[in-house]
Amino acid sequence: MERGLGSTVCLAAPLNISASKPSMIYGYHLAFSNELQDEHTPNTIKISPSDFIDSSTCFNIQVYQNNQEKNVTLATDRVFDKPEIGQKWFFQVEDTIEFMWETQSGKISYRFLAEATEDIFRFWLYHIVLPIYFSIGEVYKFLHAGAVEIEDKSVLFMAPSHGGKSTLTDYFIQRGHPLITDDKMATFEREGVYYAVPAHPYHRPFRTVEVLGHLCENPSTQIHPIHAIYILEKSAPDAQITIRTLKGIEKFSRLHEGGEMNFSFFTPQYVSYLAGLANRVNVFAITVPHDLERLKEVYTVITNHTLQLQG
16 A cells, blocks of 8 residues: 655655754764764664655555554665665655655654654654564564663563553652653564563553653663563452463464564564573563552562562
């Protein structure tokens, strides 16, 4: 299905995007066009506006209904399932903005389709485009999770949409725990160890459409091994809070349910990665009473349980 692809000319006035906080996102420095930056600096992505984005060669097209109530289009000039160095990718948000890059190029161009604020630009870049960029480039695999540090240990919370992970993440943040990620957990594996990469310092406890989020005062800045993953299970307001260890096929299945950026063309590699993650990382199911007044109890149970784990 094709939606407005082709060579186009920018009609919206460009924004003067500032190079203010945050300086590192997903372990990379974002060099905006108004910064003096050596293009060969390691772990740098150059972000530049463009008056002209030619997407006419991106003939392979998929359209998705994004949770921001807009259609988004992802297109490429080659096949989806085997990304190659130099392969072109085009991402368009209906009536808002479009982005283009090449696989592992270290450069992303953008063009506004309508007048927009800097926060809307950063929302789409930080929350959506960069995770796609890193997934396609096979830099990280993403989980749909919130995450915080508990005494320098990376702890992840997974749940279906509206399952309470953002609320629980916010509760930990309010008590001084560094934020690792609000929603999209970048991970990678080295020598059998799975790591959690801090995303950006914005937190969205309430999922308002196209809102960048609150700037967290205490974001995580270090990459640590994943210490534990807690999968939240809603329970009755007066239910007991329990934790059980997940094993075998249930463990893998619950992780797979929480997959993020799992486009169909990523599936084989993603399934293999999750299988390895399931074999190496502690995963638990915790019952969470449907009562905000009991969040303190949930917080205490998770904190004590985490600190008792080996590793």
